[in-house]
Amino acid sequence: DGGITQSPKYLFRKEGQNVTLSCEQNLNHDAMYWYRQDPGQGLRLIYYSQIVNDFQKGDIAEGYSVSREKKESFPLTVTSAQKNPTAFYLCASSPQVSRQGAITQYFGPGTRLTVL
Amino acid sequence: EDQVTQSPEALRLQEGESSSLNCSYTVSGLRGLFWYRQDPGKGPEFLFTLYSAGEEKEKERLKATLTKKESFLHITAPKPEDSATYLCAVQAKGTSYGKLTFGQGTILTVHP
Numbered sequence: 001d002g003g004i005t006q007s008p009k010y011l012f013r014k015e016g017q018n019v020t021l022s023c024e025q026n027l028n029h030d031a032m033y034w035y036r037q038d039p040g041q042g043l044r045l046i047y048y049s050q051i052v053n054d055f056q057k058g059d060i061a062e063g064y065s066v067s068r069e070k071k072e073s074f075p076l077t078v079t080s081a082q083k084n085p086t087a088f089y090l091c092a093s094s095p096q097v098s099r100q101g102a103i104t105q106y107f108g109p110g111t112r113l114t115v116l
Numbered sequence: 117e118d119q120v121t122q123s124p125e126a127l128r129l130q131e132g133e134s135s136s137l138n139c140s141y142t143v144s145g146l147r148g149l150f151w152y153r154q155d156p157g158k159g160p161e162f163l164f165t166l167y168s169a170g171e172e173k174e175k176e177r178l179k180a181t182l183t184k185k186e187s188f189l190h191i192t193a194p195k196p197e198d199s200a201t202y203l204c205a206v207q208a209k210g211t212s213y214g215k216l217t218f219g220q221g222t223i224l225t226v227h228p
Contacts, residue, residue: 006159031213042120042218043160043203050213090159094214102148102167102207103214107159 003027004108006091011113013078013085021076021111023091030096032074033105036060037088046089049074050096078113086115118143118208122219129194129226137189137222139204149187150216151180152203160203194226 004025013019025032034046045058049068063082068074074093078085089112092105119142129135141149148167152160164173166182173180177198179190189202201223205216 004159033214040220042220043205043216045215048213048215056213088157101209102150102165104148104150104162104165105214105216106162107152110157110159112157 004091004093004106006089006108006111008111009109011111013113013115015115016080018077018079019113021078021089021091021113023074023076023108024072025074025091025093025108026072027093027106028071029093029106030071031094031103032068033092033094034058034064034066034074034076035090035092037090037110043090046076085113088112118206118217120204120206120217120219122202122204122222124222125220126223127225129191129224131195131226131228132193134190134192134194136191137202137224139187139189139219140185141187141204141206143206143208143217145209147207147209147211149182150205150207151178151187151189152205154201154203154221156201163202191224194224196226196228199224199226 007022031050033048035043047066049055065077090110091108094103094105121140123138151163154160164180169184181188201221203221205218
């Protein structure tokens, strides 16, 4: 079955540690995205990548880093510089273009990160 | 700046009691408006894409409509399994990638 997988489902981090969240997709999508979701707020874009070996900052990139070495994978590292990392992290992917113009993003199941 | 506002923040319904969720938007040229359903602790599930004013789409008990300023998600005779957070997002023309601006969501609870 085609889809997006994220691991782990739950992650606990001590202050000062870097942690890496995994995102893999087998939908053959070119673009991938990372969002952060906090209670009472809309999803906020952290980073996105339209092609392999290229990625761009989103609205809240400070304290995060990404890589895109393979089309299927887009890992997110939450660094110790991120001051408030406790949140629900969502990975998404989309085709590059669509016949009707709008590009639909499809989401993974999410990773809940808690800082102890 | 693109903006999306969803109302109400929370909605409680009895099973079978039909209602509507609202998504008001401001965007510099609409490429598409999206509805997603999100269950607690899970990722959003894609429901609909609407492209232009006057368009309607249906899926089971859900019907999404679009005007130039807002979209409605109508829920007919809801069941408890329809309980979830419903997210609305817009995509503007002129973006080189699928940038989405999300609303805060409406939490729907359907009581048996």
